[in-house]
Each structure stands twice: as C-alpha cells, then as structure tokens.
Amino acid sequence: AQSVTQLDSHVSVSEGTPVLLRCNYSSSYSPSLFWYVQHPNKGLQLLLKYTSAATLVKGINGFEAEFKKSETSFHLTKPSAHMSDAAEYFCVVIEYNFNKFYFGSGTKLNVKP
Amino acid sequence: SQTIHQWPATLVQPVGSPLSLECTVEGTSNPNLYWYRQAAGRGLQLLFYSVGIGQISSEVPQNLSASRPQDRQFILSSKKLLLSDSGFYLCAWSVPQGSSYEQYFGPGTRLTVT
Numbered sequence: 001a002q003s004v005t006q007l008d009s010h011v012s013v014s015e016g017t018p019v020l021l022r023c024n025y026s027s028s029y030s031p032s033l034f035w036y037v038q039h040p041n042k043g044l045q046l047l048l049k050y051t052s053a054a055t056l057v058k059g060i061n062g063f064e065a066e067f068k069k070s071e072t073s074f075h076l077t078k079p080s081a082h083m084s085d086a087a088e089y090f091c092v093v094i095e096y097n098f099n100k101f102y103f104g105s106g107t108k109l110n111v112k113p
Numbered sequence: 114s115q116t117i118h119q120w121p122a123t124l125v126q127p128v129g130s131p132l133s134l135e136c137t138v139e140g141t142s143n144p145n146l147y148w149y150r151q152a153a154g155r156g157l158q159l160l161f162y163s164v165g166i167g168q169i170s171s172e173v174p175q176n177l178s179a180s181r182p183q184d185r186q187f188i189l190s191s192k193k194l195l196l197s198d199s200g201f202y203l204c205a206w207s208v209p210q211g212s213s214y215e216q217y218f219g220p221g222t223r224l225t226v227t
Contacts, residue, residue: 043218
C-alpha cells in the first residue's frame with residue numbers, strides 16, 4: 001500500500017535562508033512522487049515530479065527534490081526562501097495503477113522578513 | 114492548452130439543503146477526474162474518482178455522490194447537507210500518458226454549511 005508522511009506540519013524560515021520540507025513515502029512498487037503548492041483559498045499547483053528518471057528533480061520557482069530510495073524520502077529544498085514561497089506544500093505518491101494519488105497531510109511554510 | 118473550471122467559487126447553504134458542484138475540463142479527452150475535500154486544518158481527502166463516463170469510485174462513505182454524465186464533466190452532489198460537509202472542494206484531472214501522471218487542479222469551491 002502507498003502512503004506519504006510529511007514530517008513537519010509547520011516550518012518557519014527567514015527570507016533568504018534555505019528551505020527543507022521533508023517527505024517520506026511507503027510504496028510496494030517503484031513510485032511516482034510529486035510536490036504541490038497551495039496558496040490560501042487557491043487550487044494546487046504542481047511544483048515538480050519524479051517518475052523514475054533522474055533522482056534529482058528540478059521544479060518551478062527554484063525548488064528541487066531528491067529521490068532517495070534507500071531512505072524512502074523525497075525532500076523538497078530551495079536554496080533561498082522568498083516571501084512569496086509562504087504557502088502549504090503537499091507531497092504526493094501515486095498508486096501503481098495510476099488512478100489514485102495519496103497526499104501527505106501538508107506542511108505550512110512561513111517566511112519571515 | 115487544457116483548463117479546468119469549477120463553479121460556484123463560493124457557496125453558503127443551510128443544513129439539509131441539496132448540493133450540486135460542477136467541474137469541467139477543456140482541451141483533453143478521456144481524462145481521469147477526481148473530487149477532493151479539504152477541511153479546515155486538514156489535508157486533502159479523496160472523495161471520488163472516475164476513469165470514464167458513468168464510472169465512479171467512492172473512497173469515503175458519506176452523504177455525497179458523484180456523477181460523470183459527459184467525458185469532461187464531473188458533478189458532486191448531496192441530497193441533504195450536513196454541517197460536517199463544510200470545506201474547500203477541489204476537482205482535478207489527469208491523463209496517464211507516458212510518464213506524465215500528474216494531476217491538475219481547479220480553483221476550488223468554498224462550501225459553508227450553516
């Protein structure tokens with residue numbers, strides 16, 4: 001069975017400092033993994049995806065994530081936080097028959113000036 | 114390009130009243146369609162998904178139902194709303210082609226049951 005655990009419900013960083021949002025997954029098959037961002041009262045926007053190609057995945061807005069099979073992790077990082085990065089972030093794993101997506105509980109990122 | 118629409122954007126309904134939320138997708142054929150609910154302070158809960166016209170899978174037993182009368186139309190309904198139905202409802206679509214399995218989300222409907 002597939003599942004996703006986002007290890008931090010809230011993360012607070014200062015503008016210009018690095019961002020690390022942690023995600024661990026459980027999957028019986030080779031997973032496809034995604035990170036989405038949601039700004040208040042908006043739909044979700046795809047940041048990046050891993051689908052068994054390069055393990056270091058680059059996304060939009062300077063975000064990237066590294067797939068580590070040995071650690072069953074897919075952590076999201078950004079070298080320098082911007083105020084506009086303040087939002088909620090969701091890690092997602094897809095079921096092997098590709099019809100169901102399992103969302104983590106979300107991490108709210110706060111960026112301080 | 115593909116677009117996804119949801120309406121209404123916001124809705125305030127009394128307990129016991131009916132509900133109909135609509136989602137339509139443009140620019141693609143035979144998409145998988147999904148309804149999610151996001152309650153205050155919670156993550157996303159998958160309610161229904163559909164892989165084709167008339168094919169609905171329910172994830173959570175409740176007083177909600179879904180229908181897919183056309184290829185790119187997905188409707189969420191209820192005959193009698195409960196207070197616990199309040200939340201942010203998101204529709205999404207995906208097309209499994211090659212390695213592109215990501216979901217694309219609509220703008221959402223904010224439902225408040227009073």
